[in-house]
Amino acid sequence: MSPTTIPEEEYAHPGSTGCPGCGANLVMRYLLKGLGDRTIITIPACCWAVMPGYWPSHCLKIPMVYCAFEATGASLSGIRAALDVRGEEDVTVVGFAGDGGTVDIGLQALSGAAERQTDAIYVMYDNEAYMNTGIQRSGSTPWGAWTTTTPVKDAKGFKREPKKDIMGIMAAHDVPYAATVSVGHPEDFVKKIRKAKEVKGFRFIHAYSPCPPGWRMNPMKTIEVAKLAVDSRIFPLYEIVDGDLTITRKGKGVPVSDYLSIQGRFSHLSDEDVADIQRGVDQAYAELEKRAVPKK
Amino acid sequence: MRKVMTGNYASAYGAKVSRAEVIAAYPITPQTSIVEKLAEFVAAGEMKAKFIPVESEHSAMAACVSASIAGARTYTATSSHGLTLMHEVLMWASGARLPIVMTNVSRAMAPPWSVWADHMDSVAQRDTGWMQFFCESNQEVLDTIIMAYKICESEHVMLPAMIIEDAFILSHTSEPVDVPDQDMVDSFLPEYDPAVKLEVGNPMGFGSLVRPDQYMEFRYKAMKAMESARERIASVEDEFRRTFGRSYGGLLDEYRCEDAEVVLIVAGSAAGTTREVVDSMRDRGIRVGLARLRALRPFPQEELRALANRVRGIAVLDRSYTFGAAGAFYTETCGSLYPQAKRPFVKNYIAGLGGRDITPGIIEGIFSDMIDATDRGEVAGPEWVDVAGLERRWR
Numbered sequence: 001m002s003p004t005t006i007p008e009e010e011y012a013h014p015g016s017t018g019c020p021g022c023g024a025n026l027v028m029r030y031l032l033k034g035l036g037d038r039t040i041i042t043i044p045a046c047c048w049a050v051m052p053g054y055w056p057s058h059c060l061k062i063p064m065v066y067c068a069f070e071a072t073g074a075s076l077s078g079i080r081a082a083l084d085v086r087g088e089e090d091v092t093v094v095g096f097a098g099d100g101g102t103v104d105i106g107l108q109a110l111s112g113a114a115e116r117q118t119d120a121i122y123v124m125y126d127n128e129a130y131m132n133t134g135i136q137r138s139g140s141t142p143w144g145a146w147t148t149t150t151p152v153k154d155a156k157g158f159k160r161e162p163k164k165d166i167m168g169i170m171a172a173h174d175v176p177y178a179a180t181v182s183v184g185h186p187e188d189f190v191k192k193i194r195k196a197k198e199v200k201g202f203r204f205i206h207a208y209s210p211c212p213p214g215w216r217m218n219p220m221k222t223i224e225v226a227k228l229a230v231d232s233r234i235f236p237l238y239e240i241v242d243g244d245l246t247i248t249r250k251g252k253g254v255p256v257s258d259y260l261s262i263q264g265r266f267s268h269l270s271d272e273d274v275a276d277i278q279r280g281v282d283q284a285y286a287e288l289e290k291r292a293v294p295k296k
Numbered sequence: 297m298r299k300v301m302t303g304n305y306a307s308a309y310g311a312k313v314s315r316a317e318v319i320a321a322y323p324i325t326p327q328t329s330i331v332e333k334l335a336e337f338v339a340a341g342e343m344k345a346k347f348i349p350v351e352s353e354h355s356a357m358a359a360c361v362s363a364s365i366a367g368a369r370t371y372t373a374t375s376s377h378g379l380t381l382m383h384e385v386l387m388w389a390s391g392a393r394l395p396i397v398m399t400n401v402s403r404a405m406a407p408p409w410s411v412w413a414d415h416m417d418s419v420a421q422r423d424t425g426w427m428q429f430f431c432e433s434n435q436e437v438l439d440t441i442i443m444a445y446k447i448c449e450s451e452h453v454m455l456p457a458m459i460i461e462d463a464f465i466l467s468h469t470s471e472p473v474d475v476p477d478q479d480m481v482d483s484f485l486p487e488y489d490p491a492v493k494l495e496v497g498n499p500m501g502f503g504s505l506v507r508p509d510q511y512m513e514f515r516y517k518a519m520k521a522m523e524s525a526r527e528r529i530a531s532v533e534d535e536f537r538r539t540f541g542r543s544y545g546g547l548l549d550e551y552r553c554e555d556a557e558v559v560l561i562v563a564g565s566a567a568g569t570t571r572e573v574v575d576s577m578r579d580r581g582i583r584v585g586l587a588r589l590r591a592l593r594p595f596p597q598e599e600l601r602a603l604a605n606r607v608r609g610i611a612v613l614d615r616s617y618t619f620g621a622a623g624a625f626y627t628e629t630c631g632s633l634y635p636q637a638k639r640p641f642v643k644n645y646i647a648g649l650g651g652r653d654i655t656p657g658i659i660e661g662i663f664s665d666m667i668d669a670t671d672r673g674e675v676a677g678p679e680w681v682d683v684a685g686l687e688r689r690w691r
């Protein structure tokens with residue numbers, strides 16, 4: 001077995017209040033391993049607004065400031081400006097928001113910060129619903145999923161709208177660096193964070209973050225489901241550098257049913273529904289491959 | 297340096313000589329020329345500041361909040377709908393105890409659309425924990441911004457402040473304004489260097505979750521801070537007067553109130569008109585005075601109580617209205633006076649909404665009506681003045 005490329009240094013103390021099997025805990029840990037301690041993080045309302053612990057406890061080894069739910073992009077610009085005034089251009093500024101805080105309520109401020117080319121990294125940890133408030137649908141909840149606000153009353157009572165394509169939205173902003181990462185693939189994750197750190201301008205990271213309670217799944221399955229998301233090509237791993245898209249890990253192409261069947265939130269789906277999802281995933285992946293530039 | 301300038305340029309020069317370091321702003325009528333001027337200053341290198349062209353007022357205040365936590369002196373400006381969009385983040389600013397200074401060009405709220413003077417936007421932010429200073433002249437706008445930074449950044453205060461100019465009446469009207477020398481401002485207002493700030497190597501969480509057994513203490517401290525601001529406002533204004541030769545009367549600016557029988561409480565630009573009317577009525581032997589409400593927060597409770605002991609009647613002019621109650625200045629005044637034994641008659645007059653002129657005729661009409669009501673001992677109200685279909689149409 002080859003030695004890991006992931007730094008052993010931890011930038012989070014034990015004691016986060018995350019649930020057992022929380023993917024967002026791993027997202028934070030891998031992110032900070034990639035960035036190091038000359039980092040300041042801003043966090044809006046989301047699971048991580050409570051996970052660092054009650055005041056005066058603070059489980060991170062870097063400074064953190066909370067911001068309003070919809071304001072992560074603006075908070076990034078403010079911190080960056082103040083650090084630049086202070087001559088601390090080398091400090092990495094990170095926004096760390098959930099999917100609801102990014103694709104829904106925070107989309108305007110995110111778009112503003114990207115358009116202003118604020119020199120910062122925005123990380124969206126995607127657990128595909130409003131999990132901190134108790135599993136309500138977000139614009140990032142996939143088609144077919146149960147949530148408390150998309151209750152399964154009949155065969156078609158689940159979420160009927162597709163997941164918002166946040167990577168497409170960010171690519172349309174011409175950001176210099178955007179990448180998807182997954183807690184199932186930590187080496188790829190940390191490598192991309194290190195790469196993002198060296199880029200100047202607005203960078204976007206879409207982090208796949210399983211949520212056992214919200215996904216109605218055994219907490220032991222966090223890594224398994226994350227790997228299946230990549231292997232089934234539901235969550236492909238890729239990066240876009242100055243407009244050039246590269247798929248960084250080709251999934252094995254396992255059937256989406258392998259991924260869906262271990263999560264209770266999809267248990268109501270019929271065979272036809274699963275076949276529909278499979279067709280959609282195949283089509284989206286084919287389109288992604290078309291956009292990808294060949295690896296040199 | 298003496299220049300002829302609008303209230304908006306006075307705001308921009310106020311931020312410039314105060315050496316604001318981070319400015320995040322979004323344009324709205326009639327505030328626009330403030331941010332245009334500041335953008336010019338920054339682009340020309342006349343201000344060593346970062347200008348963040350945000351995509352909304354909510355983001356303007358959110359950027360100021362985070363920049364201020366990171367240790368920068370911050371400034372923004374807005375008006376009406378922009379201010380009300382900021383409402384949530386105004387509470388972040390005061391809750392986080394940040395000395396942000398902002399100009400609000402006070403303008404009416406829609407619908408129906410109106411871009412003209414009205415205090416509803418500012419009054420609606422009364423409970424956000426910001427100090428609010430209403431200005432009468434462009435010079436006062438500039439001077440109050442300088443003073444506000446010194447007040448807000450005081451160790452025992454650490455709260456934000458809103459400087460209020462009436463839309464168009466101040467924002468777009470030119471007056472001679474003295475822009476103080478930079479070195480004099482620098483010695484009056486030292487660099488902002490907060491005891492605690494967001495910085496690498498110091499891993500703290502700002503704004504963390506607190507339990508019910510901790511929350512009230514944070515609010516109690518903010519309350520004490522706002523109370524201690526009263527003294528600080530007075531001492532800073534005193535120092536400003538000694539340094540620059542100008543002062544504005546503290547929280548409640550009294551004009552010819554010494555032997556007045558009836559006084560009018562008014563905020564903002566209408567105070568200038570009221571001074572003229574007071575002089576004119578005094579010339580005719582009518583003992584009236586002006587009590588200009590300079591601060592809505594902290595509210596001049598003690599000053600009003602002292603005034604109430606000397607007068608028979610107090611008229612309160614509100615340029616906004618709280619539906620289902622009365623004008624906010626009126627209810628605040630009554631609330632302040634109730635605890636004391638001697639309470640004069642107090643009557644509420646509503647005028648000048650949506651930029652309608654508050655003329656000398658209206659002010660004199662209010663004084664005459666108040667004297668009459670006081671003599672008769674009957675004060676009904678609130679009285680809406682100069683509204684089509686109503687009998688009070690003093691012009």
